[in-house]
Amino acid sequence: MKKLIAIAMMMALVCSSTFAAKAKKAKKSSKASIKIAMVTDSGDITDQSFNQTTYQACKDYAEANGLEFQYYKPAGDSNADRVASIDAAYQDGYNVIVLPGYLFGEAIGKVAKDYDDAKFIGLDISEGDLGGIAVPANVFCAVYAEELPGFFAGYAAVKEGYRHLGFLGGMAVPAVVRYGYGFVQGANKAAEELKVADQVTIEYVYGGQFYGDQTITAAMDGWYKNRGVEVVFACGGAIWSSACEAASKVGGKVIGVDVDQTAQINSYADGMCVTSAMKGLSATVNAALSAIQAGNWADYSGKIANLGLVSGKDLSLNYVGLPTDTWTMKNYSVNDYKKLVADVYANKVTVSNAIDKAPAVTVKVNYYQNIK
Template identity: 35%
Template sequence: MKKSRLLAGLVLLAGIMLSVTGCREKTYKLALVTDVGTINDKSFNQGAWEGLEKYAKDKKMTYQYYQPKQQTTNDYVESAKVAIENGAEVVVTPGYLFENAIWQLQTEHPDVKFILLDGSPHNVIDWDTMATLDGEDPNYDIKDNVYSIFYAEEEAGFYAGYASVKEGMRDLGFMGGMAVPAVVRFGMGYIEGAKYAANELELDDGAVTMKYTYLNSFIPDAAHQTKAAAWYGTGTEVIFAAAGGAGGSVMKAAEEKQNKWVIGVDVDQRAESRTVLTSAIKSLGSSVYQTLDKIYKDGVKGGTSETLDSTVGGVGLPAKSDADFDRFQNFNKEQYDAVYELVKNGTITVYDDVEDPDYVALGGAKVVVTVE
């Protein structure tokens, strides 16, 4: 009898130990839920993931990512809940599509921290009718467990447009993924930068042209490649592909042509193709890393939104050394540093109002914009 009880006890103990071990294997303190795409999209998701991963490795913390099955608020919420069940103390969500999800989660999980990139929590699900997630009045509360981070994409786009025209290009193109605020700001800035350079060079009116469109997608597609190839075939020299993973399709089109270029987005995409002239980047990785440090090291509470611009190195072109400009023939780091300083000190102010943007008017007389 004693032996039977001892054996039963050992079996129970083993079961408990196995259960605990299993829990430990599923415990990841830091989590990221992907937006459209994956963590290796060479763009927005990947930039955020690299920041989380670096912090986790530096601080010897466990981490994991979760990919929603579909692009819906419910799926985002459920993926975040799985992360929390698996031990997440901080959940990083890259993209405005998480705004409704974080609005819901911030109240349901007050002990969990949420880093929301390119967005701010709210319950509005239809801006035309102002219908809301819960049927109540519109609510824009940001709880103190939410860290809302925006970027001055218009400034990054400005540098890309400025560099293109200073390089000597006159036939430009812009392909945005979708007409969402961040992408619209990239595009507006691109037009403004091209115009500023055209004025600086005293070019004739209409000397610079720009085709402008939204692909309605952030993922690679043969149709995007075909469209880009058509633009290149009719004279476009460079396309700013502010379209996440869809930018890869534009790169493929450029690779099939001679002397055609792409401007990457969000992260330095130089390594993705020999056709990437430069990239309009946001400090995704470093902003995630720094926010995690604020949470764990400094105990800083959230509850507000902040916009990272040129004054804090939040946006720009890759510019660590002259090597970042070696695909240019005329534009160089010295010129970039000079115009960056003008934006940084406020001498140049880049337009950033995304409400009913008039792309043609932004180009003025110098840059003729054709919206497709």
Template identity: 40%
Template sequence: MKKLGIIALALMLILSLSACAKEQATDTPADGTAEIALITDVGTIDDKSFNQGAWEGVVAYAEEANKTYKYYKPSEKSDDAYLTSIDLAVKAGAKIIVCPGFLFEVPIFNAQDKYPDVRFIILDGNPHAGDWVPVVKDNTLSIFYAEEEAGFLAGYAAVKDGYKNLGFMGGIAVPAVIRFGYGYIQGAEVAAQELGLADGEVKVKYTYVGNFDATPENMAKAAAWYNEGTEVIFACGGAVGNSVMKAAETAKTKVIGVDVDQSAESETVITSSMKNLTKSVYDALKLFYDEKFPGGEIQVLDATVNGVQLPMENSKFEKFSQADYDAVYGKIVNKEFEIVGDQDVEGPKEIETQKVAVEEIN
């Protein structure tokens, strides 16, 4: 009996600690209210990708400014489910709501009218009614990133580090993913020119797998590329990266991560092509509380405002140095390269290259 009592006491202690940890993680009062909210795109706040990067910005600002905050995970990937989560956040006292990803475009279009006194931050998207015509009201801020510059940095660094057989495995061919891929090719081309490589000496396999998931099919495709000689794959598609990392671990090859620093995910990750999600969310929240919220604006955060980057402190390059990175970053800031995006060419093979040979795989 005494032993059972000790076990029961231990269980109560564990449950108590768990409850405290959960409350601390969201920092919501006992009544469940929170004035800063984040709605995930069905994913989790520890997805090592878009949701996590945005959530870390919420946490950083809220903890510093002593604001209550909370996240909501929709029941499914649908406009109705996203709106339901927004409704819940508003009912719980949200003054400003962060929504990471283009999947929120239609829900935010409706929410910005439904809740004119609530502010919305949408990352990588513009509110629209399903017709792709942007309607950004005064209570909404749309934030985009210069993914073509982030991709350029990744391709440039990879070739400078000695890789010549590259891969780009995108998720769904949405504008942000396309821009990452196009920049990757162009960065590789510039690096190859600077190194004096022969025409076509750098090879890039290029595809969109059609999803953002970790699947056996995605892993098999990555494994096949590695078996064919690909040295490093830029995995640009959320959980697609998990499949590529597993394939790389088996093949003892390399991966370039995306959106956030994914170096802790796998020893195979040599660097990550990052959007500065955390800082952009932090800055937008600060503007709101400073009563300077830039509602109605569509912002594109590029290298000039440190909107994109490689995490050099955690990268595993052997030849590409911090000095090399600073030099090429400065050139991007000074617009010394004409980096094309998704609106400039029809496909990856239309990008003008001489040193890089692109193989588009459907």
């Protein structure tokens, strides 16, 4: 009898263990099975900017969650090349495809309807970039309030003590223009508070491309050497390299963009980087991928989200801002910056996102034609 009871208990334990294992497996499989791909735009994953940050965010998420990940680089800088890379990713079995940059707007319109069982995450892709089409249900796009980090950077530069500033944009696309006009507004706000508006000058130009070269470096040489520019906000892909090359010759300063570029800029000269006007690309990727994996795609489906400030207290929650971990400014403190963020969040300080005309300011702004 005891032997029968023991056998029965053992069978019960086996059944219980089997049930628990199945329940655990079922719970685990309740998360969507996804394979993540990322396609670069006109750059590469070593651009130390948009592509690299997106690549790293996707890679880190995949590794942390035991998911497959692969990136694809188009053969050339054309819409057909980008579509071909998306096609390749889909044919390889990747069902979540991350696309960084406005250049993918037209491509999304072409592929989303054909691959309706895949999901597409577009970073910095606006309604205009999509060509006016309705956002497909399998697409989520994020745009950013670039005027805000631009504003913060311009404000910080003047508060830190710089009086002759420069803005070097890549191409005059909406995102870059918002950065630039925000920068002008921020510098003007700080100058008016300090009552030095008559002492502040901003040189303003677009390079006509998203990379640096000898022609753009020469233009920056002229700003630093001949015009007396102290710091340049270099905004647009890898165009910052030309600003850094010119700044390194005269001890000039540079402000980074999109990500914290302190290490990259300071590689040209110690202390060259003043700050960086950042977008929360990694935070966006993590949020969207987490939603897909958790089965909450409905929160993102067919939407274009304009991401900016979501907190006036916790800076880590915001999708735009300045980096505080690498803060080196002496006259303008992190606490000063936190107060400004809180004021902007509470609408005590307003920043225009208009790009149809230059902001009305009291500081002097010299607007130039494109370098190219």
